[in-house]
Amino acid sequence: MVAVIQSSALRKKKSLKKGIQFTLMVVGQSGTGRSTFINSLCGQEVVVPSSTIPDPKDDSLKKEMTMRTENVELEDAEGVKISLTIIDTPGFGDSIDNEMTFEKIIDYIRHQYDEILLEESRVRRNPRFKDGRVHALLYFIVPTGHGLREIDVTIMSKLSSLVNVIPVISKSDSLTREELELNKKLINEDMKHYGIPIYGFPFDLDYDDEETIDANTYLKTLIPFAVVGSNDTFEADDGSLIRARKYPWGLVDIEDPEQSDFIILRNALLISHLQDLKEYTHEVLYEKFRTEALSGKNDEADEADDSVLQVAQAKEIIKSRSASVGKGSEGYLAREEQIKLEEERLREYEEKVEQELLKKRQELLDREKELREMEERLTKERLQSPALSAAPTEDY
Numbered sequence: 001m002v003a004v005i006q007s008s009a010l011r012k013k014k015s016l017k018k019g020i021q022f023t024l025m026v027v028g029q030s031g032t033g034r035s036t037f038i039n040s041l042c043g044q045e046v047v048v049p050s051s052t053i054p055d056p057k058d059d060s061l062k063k064e065m066t067m068r069t070e071n072v073e074l075e076d077a078e079g080v081k082i083s084l085t086i087i088d089t090p091g092f093g094d095s096i097d098n099e100m101t102f103e104k105i106i107d108y109i110r111h112q113y114d115e116i117l118l119e120e121s122r123v124r125r126n127p128r129f130k131d132g133r134v135h136a137l138l139y140f141i142v143p144t145g146h147g148l149r150e151i152d153v154t155i156m157s158k159l160s161s162l163v164n165v166i167p168v169i170s171k172s173d174s175l176t177r178e179e180l181e182l183n184k185k186l187i188n189e190d191m192k193h194y195g196i197p198i199y200g201f202p203f204d205l206d207y208d209d210e211e212t213i214d215a216n217t218y219l220k221t222l223i224p225f226a227v228v229g230s231n232d233t234f235e236a237d238d239g240s241l242i243r244a245r246k247y248p249w250g251l252v253d254i255e256d257p258e259q260s261d262f263i264i265l266r267n268a269l270l271i272s273h274l275q276d277l278k279e280y281t282h283e284v285l286y287e288k289f290r291t292e293a294l295s296g297k298n299d300e301a302d303e304a305d306d307s308v309l310q311v312a313q314a315k316e317i318i319k320s321r322s323a324s325v326g327k328g329s330e331g332y333l334a335r336e337e338q339i340k341l342e343e344e345r346l347r348e349y350e351e352k353v354e355q356e357l358l359k360k361r362q363e364l365l366d367r368e369k370e371l372r373e374m375e376e377r378l379t380k381e382r383l384q385s386p387a388l389s390a391a392p393t394e395d396y
């Protein structure tokens, strides 16, 4: 037990030294300011913004969407390191038919879950395994003044059950305060109308402390976050260097909370809610994926579960009906007969559902057995190969 605690503490220390791993995906149509936002978030040029001379090798100029991964090491004022992986999606939404693009993003996210699932089922973990799960996805909404567009509704609905989707309105400096409020309102109404389950800074009134509840309640009110980005820094009146956009009338300091939600969003992503986003990904989103994958992700199982519920409900109805049948009333025998028949039918149905559940459970056991056998075979092969040795696994 002591050894287990020691090794887990050691692993934690190691991962802190390496930096807390966090993966962020940025999705939005061309020119919405993704690159500028990424650079602003990291405080350095991580991606080349499209305003600069186009690189002939730049894939984003093609119609087909690409997924570009950048790794950045960040360190906060307290010396905490973050090993940030950013996935940019140049070319998103540029095709006439975006279905393939949507599938590409979804496949990528699901593939990361598949990899973890496989890794978890191994007897001996791969010491070099890298958890590539996407912990947050920033979706850049184009503020049209008419709420969400069809493309926004489709992709956000598809992604929200797989990943923590955080909607943002970029270039918010181009909107007046009233326009921004109207856009936020309409977007929120649409998200509610279409039932899009975005990451809403969840909290538990019984479990969370007051500070967390207040912070999360406030963050919720800001959705969709209005952000301003810039690739340049300027000297402010007090001589300090600020990241800002320069206009003829002056500077728009992107970190000024009066002018945009950028700094609040950055703090939430990289400081206050980093762990929460990771935990939510692991405990809720991945867990849902895992359960569905292991149960064969079939609707039949759900149907079977629903059927159990239906049987229980039907039984209740029959019970209440038989209770309401008064003694001596007309047609008493006929009704009793009818109830008997209904009960009989229900029993048959119940048996069918139980059989169905047993069948599913057996399939699951068979699948687990197959995985174990595969694992044993791999272990044997690995033991024969001297190059691979056991090492501690990484924390998720």
Ligand SMILES: Nc1nc2c(ncn2[C@@H]2O[C@H](COP(=O)(O)OP(=O)(O)OP(=O)(O)O)[C@@H](O)[C@H]2O)c(=O)[nH]1
Residues within 6 Å of the ligand: 028, 029, 030, 031, 032, 033, 034, 035, 036, 037, 048, 049, 050, 051, 060, 090, 091, 170, 171, 172, 173, 174, 227, 228, 229, 230, 245
């Ligand atoms: N006004 C304003 N302009 C911005 C902002 N962010 C980016 N831009 C400008 O918008 C243009 C596109 O910005 P990018 O960051 O290259 O946008 P992108 O989404 O990465 O574009 P692609 O990679 O071509 O899809 C550039 O001219 C930026 O200077 C912002 O917050 N406000």
Ligand SMILES: [Mg+2]
Residues within 6 Å of the ligand: 034, 035, 036, 047, 048, 049, 050, 060, 090
């Ligand atoms: Mg770009």
